[in-house]
Amino acid sequence: xxxxxxGATGNVGTSVVQALSADPTIxxxxxxxxxxxxxxxxxxxxxxxxxxxxxxxxxxDGLDAVIHLAWLIQPSRDRNATLAVNVNGSRRVxxxxxxxxxxxxxxxxxxxxxxxxxxxxxxxESWPTKGIPTSFYSRDKAxxxxxxDGFERAHPEIRVVRLRxxxxxxxxxxxxxxxxxxxxxxxxxxxxxGLIAAVPALERLSFQAVHSHDVAEAYHLALKRDVSxxxxxxxxxxxxxxxxxxxxxxxxxxVSRRVLRAAADLTWKLRLxxxxxxxxxxALGVPLMDVARAREELGWAPSRSAGDALLELIDAMRRxxxxxxxxxxxxxxxxxxxxxxxxxxxxxxxx
Numbered sequence: 001x002x003x004x005x006x007g008a009t010g011n012v013g014t015s016v017v018q019a020l021s022a023d024p025t026i027x028x029x030x031x032x033x034x035x036x037x038x039x040x041x042x043x044x045x046x047x048x049x050x051x052x053x054x055x056x057x058x059x060x061d062g063l064d065a066v067i068h069l070a071w072l073i074q075p076s077r078d079r080n081a082t083l084a085v086n087v088n089g090s091r092r093v094x095x096x097x098x099x100x101x102x103x104x105x106x107x108x109x110x111x112x113x114x115x116x117x118x119x120x121x122x123x124x125e126s127w128p129t130k131g132i133p134t135s136f137y138s139r140d141k142a143x144x145x146x147x148x149d150g151f152e153r154a155h156p157e158i159r160v161v162r163l164r165x166x167x168x169x170x171x172x173x174x175x176x177x178x179x180x181x182x183x184x185x186x187x188x189x190x191x192x193x194g195l196i197a198a199v200p201a202l203e204r205l206s207f208q209a210v211h212s213h214d215v216a217e218a219y220h221l222a223l224k225r226d227v228s229x230x231x232x233x234x235x236x237x238x239x240x241x242x243x244x245x246x247x248x249x250x251x252x253x254x255v256s257r258r259v260l261r262a263a264a265d266l267t268w269k270l271r272l273x274x275x276x277x278x279x280x281x282x283a284l285g286v287p288l289m290d291v292a293r294a295r296e297e298l299g300w301a302p303s304r305s306a307g308d309a310l311l312e313l314i315d316a317m318r319r320x321x322x323x324x325x326x327x328x329x330x331x332x333x334x335x336x337x338x339x340x341x342x343x344x345x346x347x348x349x350x351x
Contacts, residue, residue, distance in 0.1 A: 002028040003223065006051055007070030009033040009325035012108065015216035016067060017041050023220065032070070034060060038324035045281040051089035054097035066097045067219055071119045073137060073180050076268075076276050086140040087147070088341055094151045098158060106222050107148060109162045109230065111208065113141035117287025119206045125164070125230040125292045132285045135278035136214045149351035161222040166234040166289065168207030171311040171316030173212060176328040178317050182274040191318040193311065199244040200260060201252035204284040206241075208234035211309040214302040232289035235302035239310065247307045257284065271272035 003020060007013045008031030020026045029044040030039075036046040037265060045144055051070045070093070070331030073087040090107075097105050112135065114126040145162070152160050169264035171178070178186065190196060210233055218233045237243055243254050257280075264277040294300045304312075324332035 001026050001065065001223075003065045003067060004030040004032055004060055004063050005067045005069060006032045007068070007108075008073075009035070009037045010041075010214060010327045011170065011176060012219075013069045013213050014167055014172070014323055014325060014328065015071065015170065015212040016219050017044055019213070019216040019220045020151055020223075023224075025224075025248065030059065030063065033326070035326045037326070039123075042203065050085075051093055052084040052191065056092060057099050058095050060100035060102055063100065063102055063221055065106065066093065066102050067106045067108075067223065069108045071108065074274060076136070076274055079136065082136060082140065087143050090144045090269045091147055092150065097152070098155050102158065103139070104159045104161075104165070106161045106219060109145055109164045109233070110137075111164055111234070111286050111289055112138040112282055113145050113164060114289075115284040119204050121288070122290035123287045125232055125293060127287060132278070132282045134284075136276070137279070137281040138286075140162050153222050159226075159228050161228055162230040163215070163218055163222060164232050164289065165210050165218070165228055166306075168210055168212050168215050169313040170212035171312045172323050173328050174313055174316035175320055175322035175330050177313065179274075181275050181279075183194045183275075185272055188248060188320075191314055193251050193314065194248050194256050196248045196314075198253040199241055199248060199250050200255040202240045202255055202260065203255060204257075204282070205319070206288065207239050207241055207286075208289060209281055209306040209309055210235045210302060211304040214304060214309075216292060218298060218300045221300055225298055227245050227297050231294040231298060231300075232291045233294050233300070234291055234307040235290055235304065235309065238307060239306055247311060252260070274282060292338070 003026060004011055005016055008017050017029055017031050018041060021028050021044055031044055031046045034048060034050050036048055047057055070085060070089060072242045073083045075081055109225050112260050113129040113131055115130040117123050117127055129142050129145045131138035175299050214235060215233055261277045264280050267273050320330050322328045
């Protein structure tokens with residue numbers, strides 16, 4: 001089997017390529033990214049291509065499958081850039097895969113594609129995917145799900161799988177995740193268990209997470225198993241205020257959603273951090289997912305808890321860990337943070 005992975009140098013992409021390279025039945029892995037990394041994996045070759053504008057059909061020609069992971073979270077202040085990659089780029093990947101005769105397409109959707117839903121029970125993959133209107137990330141994920149619906153109707157000969165994971169963490173992605181969501185002004189000394197004194201006690205603050213290596217195995221299984229459709233992917237436990245307080249040895253501090261959102265909006269507009277307030281709306285709005293289908297049909301089970309994945313990330317952020325790829329390069333601590341501030345918090349792509 002010959003497989004292409006778009007977005008192969010990111011948090012999930014590096015884990016997926018690593019998982020595929022450990023499978024001797026995968027004959028070739030084509031890792032696609034804008035810039036080639038200083039990493040090597042067995043039977044893997046790197047191709048520099050931009051999903052928003054380069055000829056993807058030539059890249060996909062002769063391949064059996066495409067795993068589409070390429071996505072932009074930053075620049076959060078440039079909607080033309082994020083739309084070009086997230087929506088138009090995804091459409092171009094799907095069309096190129098069909099034209100090249102690829103037989104299997106595995107797409108990275110997200111819990112963020114879901115419409116607002118319950119936090120007191122789990123929903124399965126039939127829950128509507130209309131997104132959270134105030135989150136550009138969620139709107140883009142929902143729009144691509146609709147594009148993929150039409151693609152499946154037009155190309156019944158192609159097996160299509162969608163994975164909808166929760167938040168995805170790993171230590172090796174710590175510098176990249178920090179740049180995407182926190183920016184250079186977050187004090188590094190605070191990133192230590194025991195020094196995070198408080199967590200917000202906020203209604204509906206309840207979310208799911210999964211380790212990057214575990215979600216990579218879900219992609220691997222989706223590729224190898226004769227399955228199609230959508231799969232929720234997340235580890236236990238649910239990370240709510242009491243669980244976060246327990247993990248971090250912190251106390252819960254009541255805070256209103258209105259105040260927290262206003263603070264997020266103000267600091268984003270002042271370019272103090274790169275995350276617009278729609279991310280808070282997404283976290284509080286999306287439902288909790290039932291992962292029974294992934295467990296039963298993929299045979300998937302996480303090897304790490306959601307809490308362990310989060311603690312690994314926090315510890316790695318303090319150290320400034322990363323990988324030798326453009327999105328994940330180390331350097332969120334020390335002088336490199338000054339350069340990040342000068343180039344514009346939330347203004348540039350980290351692909």
